[in-house]
Amino acid sequence: MKPLTKSAYMRAKACRRLAWIEAREGRHQAEATAAEKLRRDLGESLSRCAQDLFPGGLSAWHKGMSEEQARTATAALVADPSVPAIFEAAFLVDGLSARADVLERTPDGWILHEVKSGKTPKNGHFEDLAFQVRVLEKAGIRVRGTGLIMLNPAYRGGMPLDGLHLLTRFDTGSETSALRAKVARRVVELQEVLEGPEPAPARVTECRECLLMARCWGELPPDDILFLSGARSRKMAAWEGQGWTRIGDLPASELSPQQIAAQEAIRFGAAWRDGPAPAPTGPIAYVDFESEMPAIPYLPDCGPFEDAPYQFSCWIEEEPRTLAREEAFLWPQTEDELGLDPRPLFVEALLRAVEGAETIVFYSGFETDLLKRLTRAGIPGAERALELFETRGFDLEKVVKQQVRHPDLRGYTSIKQVLPALCPEMALEYKTLPGVANGDDAGVAIAEMRSPQTIQSRRAERAAELLAYCGLDARAMAHVLWAIQDLPAAP
Ligand code: SF4
Numbered sequence: 375m376k377p378l379t380k381s382a383y384m385r386a387k388a389c390r391r392l393a394w395i396e397a398r399e400g401r402h403q404a405e406a407t408a409a410e411k412l413r414r415d416l417g418e419s420l421s422r423c424a425q426d427l428f429p430g431g432l433s434a435w436h437k438g439m440s441e442e443q444a445r446t447a448t449a450a451l452v453a454d455p456s457v458p459a460i461f462e463a464a465f466l467v468d469g470l471s472a473r474a475d476v477l478e479r480t481p482d483g484w485i486l487h488e489v490k491s492g493k494t495p496k497n498g499h500f501e502d503l504a505f506q507v508r509v510l511e512k513a514g515i516r517v518r519g520t521g522l523i524m525l526n527p528a529y530r531g532g533m534p535l536d537g538l539h540l541l542t543r544f545d546t547g548s549e550t551s552a553l554r555a556k557v558a559r560r561v562v563e564l565q566e567v568l569e570g571p572e573p574a575p576a577r578v579t580e581c582r583e584c585l586l587m588a589r590c591w592g593e594l595p596p597d598d599i600l601f602l603s604g605a606r607s608r609k610m611a612a613w614e615g616q617g618w619t620r621i622g623d624l625p626a627s628e629l630s631p632q633q634i635a636a637q638e639a640i641r642f643g644a645a646w647r648d649g650p651a652p653a654p655t656g657p658i659a660y661v662d663f664e665s666e667m668p669a670i671p672y673l674p675d676c677g678p679f680e681d682a683p684y685q686f687s688c689w690i691e692e693e694p695r696t697l698a699r700e701e702a703f704l705w706p707q708t709e710d711e712l713g714l715d716p717r718p719l720f721v722e723a724l725l726r727a728v729e730g731a732e733t734i735v736f737y738s739g740f741e742t743d744l745l746k747r748l749t750r751a752g753i754p755g756a757e758r759a760l761e762l763f764e765t766r767g768f769d770l771e772k773v774v775k776q777q778v779r780h781p782d783l784r785g786y787t788s789i790k791q792v793l794p795a796l797c798p799e800m801a802l803e804y805k806t807l808p809g810v811a812n813g814d815d816a817g818v819a820i821a822e823m824r825s826p827q828t829i830q831s832r833r834a835e836r837a838a839e840l841l842a843y844c845g846l847d848a849r850a851m852a853h854v855l856w857a858i859q860d861l862p863a864a865p
Contacts, residue, residue, distance in 0.1 A: 426537030603785030
């Protein structure tokens with residue numbers, strides 16, 4: 375059986391069956407996407423930066439080394455009192471395995487530091503540390519404190535890219551200590567589960583993304599409670615306990631208004647529109663923004679994870695059901711534009727695109743929220759753009775929530791779910807897009823376009839992909855609106 379790692383321990387909290395299977399077969403996961411690789415690269419570069427905070431520290435692991443070699447190196451570094459800190463220290467004891475990001479030596483014991491790519495500590499981080507403390511102490515390491523090393527909220531684009539500027543430390547000693555007894559108990563319980571018989575599947579929210587879905591559940595009916603929006607693990611367990619496994623079985627007293635609407639559509643078995651057909655006044659601008667929240671900001675007045683818009687598409691409908699033209703903005707399309715702040719350019723182009731529209735259609739509060747942040751940041755024109763979005767805005771998602779009853783939606787209202795239900799032929803267009811077909815792909819493409827290392831022909835190729843993707847997102851909104859207008863009235 376494979377040793378229990380901290381990530382297996384954290385995953386087991388969601389599903390013990392998954393932990394049991396993975397202990398025997400290894401991790402079941404899809405090949406990492408380009409976006410996941412980018413996030414992994416970020417984690418690795420932050421870990422390297424964190425080493426700046428511990429001068430004289432040495433790494434117990436280098437690329438190409440096995441876990442066993444890393445453990446041997448760790449033991450040697452622990453035994454050498456001249457080493458002030460150990461990076462990537464590896465331990466295996468009593469079936470538990472841990473890799474500590476940083477172990478800092480002090481006269482009266484070690485401080486365990488974990489490097490995370492967020493800005494604020496979360497409960498899961500403390501439990502993660504408590505698990506590692508359990509392993510380290512079993513291995514005979516006296517841990518006298520724990521801490522998190524995270525992105526420094528005061529870091530701004532252009533500052534030196536080293537640990538001293540980019541990162542900050544949090545002392546998590548008391549939070550971790552408070553969890554130690556609980557984690558120790560959970561580890562023992564989990565090890566008993568792992569050594570016992572294969573646990574039966576249980577409906578948990580994680581099933582929805584799990585690669586073992588077919589193995590655990592076979593072919594579930596589309597109205598299984600597992601597919602109901604807002605159904606959390608604990609609720610589903612309680613429903614299963616009552617013998618309710620289909621959305622139609624659930625009593626209204628158990629459901630939110632949105633879930634009740636979903637249940638009605640499933641029971642009826644066909645789509646309808648609740649209320650009169652929405653008829654926004656033309657000309658109509660259908661607008662979609664793309665922005666990124668880089669962990670390491672590139673603009674001088676932006677901190678980690680601050681929104682930076684880089685693209686919009688705006689389709690104009692002047693005559694009913696005819697998209698006359700597209701206005702689009704994308705930065706940076708050439709190397710010369712790399713030094714520019716995209717935000718004023720974005721707003722300027724946006725104002726030009728939407729000024730003549732009587733109605734501005736967008737999907738969810740994302741666009742107005744972004745304009746609020748740009749207004750607060752003092753970007754010229756952002757206040758006017760926000761005013762236009764607030765006075766002429768038409769949030770299509772709100773209309774979907776209030777009026778669309780469709781058996782395939784099961785309470786979900788994101789455009790990615792609504793489009794295939796209402797406009798299946800348009801949803802297929804996403805499959806024909808070259809390179810960029812979702813938000814994650816877009817994030818990877820813009821990161822590549824922003825890189826000074828990217829050659830111009832590649833930047834142009836990525837630009838074409840992003841323009842096609844964002845243009846389709848905006849066009850899709852028009853088709854969703856028209857499909858809602860065409861739905862039959864309430865039965
Ligand atoms: S499909 Fe669900 S029950 Fe099966 S292993 Fe995955 S999370 Fe667990």
